[in-house]
Amino acid sequence: MNVSIMTLLNALGGLALFLLAMQMMTEGLKVFAGDGLKQLLSRYTSTPFKGVLTGILVTGLVQSSGAVTVAVIGFVNAGLMGLRQALGVVFGSNIGTTTTGWLVSLVGFGFKIEAFALPILALGVFLRVVSSGRRNQGLGEALAGFGLFFLGLAILKDAFAVVAQQYGTSITGGNGAGLVTFLLIGIVATILTQSSSATIAILLTAASGGVISIQSAAAAVIGANLGSTSTAALAVVKATPNAKRLAIGHIVFNLLTGIIALALLPLLIWGVAQMADLFELEGSPAAFLALFHTVFNLLGVVIMLPLANPLARLLSRRFTSAEEQAGMPQHLDTTLSATPALAVAALRAELLRLREMTNRLLCETLQYSPAAARNVEQQAKAIHSLVAAVADYVGTVRTATMSLEVGDRLARSLRTARYLDEAARLSGTALLLHHELQHDKHPEPLSALQQLFKQIEHCCRLVSQKEPVDEQADQERLAALEQFEESYQQAKAELLHAAVSRRLAIDRVDRLLGQLSSTRRMVEQLVKADRLLRSPALGEEIEAERRHEQTG
Secondary structure: OHHHHHHHHHHHHHHHHHHHHHHHHHHHHHHHHOOHHHHHHHHOOOOHHHHHHHHHHHHHHHOOHHHHHHHHHHHHHOOOOOHHHHHHHHHHHHHHOOHHHHHHHHHOOOOOHHHHHHHHHHHHHHHHHHOOOHHHHHHHHHHHHHHHHHHHHHHHHHHHHHHHHHHOOOEOOOOHHHHHHHHHHHHHHHHHHOOHHHHHHHHHHHHHOOOEOHHHHHHHHHHHHHHOOHHHHHHHHOOOHHHHHHHHHHHHHHHHHHHHHHHOHHHHHHHHHHHHHHOOOOOOHHHHHHHHHHHHHHHHHHHHHHHHHHHHHHHHOOOOOHHHHHOOOOOOOHHHOOOHHHHHHHHHHHHHHHHHHHHHHHHHOOOOOHHHHHHHHHHHHHHHHHHHHHHHHHHHOOOOOOOHHHHHHHHHHHHHHHHHHHHHHHHHHHHHHHHHHHOOOOOHHHHHHHHHHHHHHHHHHHHHOOOOOOHHHHHHHHHHHHHHHHHHHHHHHHHHHHHHOOOOOHHHHHHHHHHHHHHHHHHHHHHHHHHHHHOHHHHHHHHHHHHHHHHO
């Protein structure tokens, strides 16, 4: 009984050491690689197939499919990577994570592990302590983790050797019920450790020690793969829409791959046995299982890669937030792109909606609050997405049958969308300026800024009006813009005077002047877009004003 308790404690200690080592290896390698891994993920994932290759490489380097998935979610949220490319990386990370099994099988058996691990551990700790550079410290941490990885493996191997010696025969799961039991064991062990690599290392060690049979271990390896989706499943509860989509894609891949592998288990084991014989691995249960793990994940990629585009389209329609819904075009019907005149009408309807969204956004800048700050950021992203959709739609319009007038209207549509996009982009800066006013302890020097925001409110009211298009309405907008410009110049002069008289610190004035300039640009772009939409004939006049600004 005492021997059994000590064996269990030793096995738990080895597992704890193994998990600590995996964390150290992952964090250390991420620090050592620096921005290289980010650049690799952002540059070489233009297609799902390239994403698979990049996912294999990066996951093999950092030894953590979870870390790779988190990075990919960040890229998708930032718009640097599409969902279908991200799915390719996630598919590839499942193959990349099999490198842990190969490390265990090829290095962890056949010789005294301590003789290999302790020098690496000593070198890693030395680098971590004496290095001043962050990258070298990261390398030292990774090497120390590498050494601890094999020390933990040695403890696990010794514990399973005692179990095999005590009980003498291996546990088998030859029938259906037995295989399902080992499948569940693999799932539960991965959920508890939150590391499929740790579960697979235990299984490889147990199989090598004769504690469980190859077939039982293979079923448990499939379970470990399925259990690795538990983190993704938890991420679905409270996460961004892109994170939810990618998590579902990860779950679909592992679930489908696991079902196929379990259904074809006898055939897969026979095929892997033939490959093991070819590579002279048949004498090593650990190497056999590592090969099995790699083969069925490769099989999953072969099946799922052609489905990456349809899956991405399906997932993109799920978990949509209010901002994403707002950023989706409502009038841009692709069937109209073959008829330029109809396409221009659809564009105008979408641009009117875009102007209304931008005008509402600018109204948000007039009342600062933490909730308004979040809302402004989300609305600006939605507007940017809609502007990108407008630009893409213009690119699809057939030019062969396009008249000169329609071509001019398409160009004005792009210009209008760009004005509104820039106004939305600058809204956050205007919000910060308004926040400065609310927290100003000396309101007198900033009285002109208060007047400036009243002029912004007046411009927004004019933009929201739906009176008929006429010259008088346009003159009213020009007059409002002139009044706003006058308030801007007064506010600028007051800020400079406050700096000279030392009523305000120079650095604060410099910051306020920058925010003031951006706010001015924001209002000008909104009014320009509004004038273009109300009277397309103003296009040439506004373009002349733009050229004058650039040369002046």
